[in-house]
Amino acid sequence: MLIRNKTDIPTSEITSETTYINRRSVIAGLAATGLVGTARTAPSNLAAGTGRKELPGVTPGPFSTDEPPNSYEDITTYNNYYEFGTGKDDPHRNSGDFQPEPWTVRVEGEAEVTGEFDVEGLLSGIGLEERVYRMRCVEAWSMIIPWVGVPLGEVLKRFRPTSRAKYVAFQTVLRPDEMPGQRRRVLRWPYVEGLTIEEATNPLTLLTVGVYGVTLPNQNGAPLRLIAPWKYGFKGIKSIVSIRLQERRPPTSWNIAAPREYGFYANVNPEVDHPRWSQATERRIGSGFSGLFARRIPTQMFNGYGEQVAHLYSGLDLRRNY
């Protein structure tokens, strides 16, 4: 069955830009009085002339940390996105040719509804939320990032997964022409990732379309990526083109590359070290002198999201299931 939802929203319901801006200023005013919280916005010049668009109607979501977020520049110039190169600054330098629009995602496998959908169709009717999450990289650095997205569980629900849908497998787009890193076989392309269905439908799990109130820049996984903040960053697969519900556990890229170092779960865990380095502490990075002398901080179990996710792993030996 193929559904193509170009726009589910009647034109009459789309908020005009002026109304949106006015509403924002009203909300901002209320926020100043402490009556409502507001979603964080990017510096006003971000959306201008970059192809990035301001995302309308973003509301503050649950689970946000009140730790100060990293700057937009830090978040968009220090990335692990090997499809654009393995250096931290490669993704922002080499992703200029990437075309995140138009974009469709294949939903397939153990679900009553399957097909190919554009991003708008996939997300339509689900309110965009801002979630300020900790991002803990397996390399022992971390950032605070104000993502914008929708709960993945809300999206999956629409496809009515069958009882055999035990796992969700994701795949990144394969475009060596636009992604120079894919011309070298550093990892097996395309990048693949997976979650158990319980992890995928956990309220923390965010299908992400933006950061700082604007659409994701290419180097951050435009136009659609996964964020599972209690897991190491590499689980957050970027530029997703396929979501497959399935009974078997799907293969995952880093696990294929180095099975002893990267497991399927990849939960942040200060007690289980990477074979080559400790995971007990992390460097909360940031540019400038403050970042230069930033203290290492203790890494928290499940990156501090244990309350939401610890129950998913009760009875599981986390030392073996790393």
Added chain:
Amino acid sequence: MNVRVYKPLLFAACLLPVIWLALRIAGVVEPGLGANPAEEIQDELGVWALRLLLVTLCVTPAARLLKKPRLYRFRRMLGLFAFFYCTLHPLAYFLLDLQLDFAHLGEDLLTRTFITVGMGAVLLLIPLAVTSTRGWQRRLGRRWNRLHRLIYPAAILACWHFYWQVKADTIEPLVYCAILALLLGLRFWWSPLKGRLLPGG
């Protein structure tokens, strides 16, 4: 070739990486240090340490192949600069990354094996730096040459250290490993060891 002219030039050239880094830290030149300045500083110093080790190891084969024995006159300075960067690199790690936390250093040396290996390389180089003077050279005589062969295992450990801390993209460390293999291979080829190990070779 005028050693008196080239030596100061080489000295200045060897200082360029650290001057450039200082300018980047000060924010005077682009590119800046980015979102993880401590890591960037360590990486820059580390890669220059390795490069200068390899350049130092190039002197002997170059002098021999080009039949320019005067090149040996640059070897001590290059070796000392290699040691300079080999010292700054872990110093940056200890100051910026660990912030003088000795307990953490001990833990890292035990658990992060690539750091153990790197530290081994630095330790091997210390006696070489200490005995680099003419006085020590005279005092040690033939043993000086033998002692200074410690640069071989030190360079091997340094390459290993680099290779081990890379996550997946091993191309860059492998290039350094290949250069080192070539430089050590040449020495083996020229050494009397070859005759003993490869009879008829």
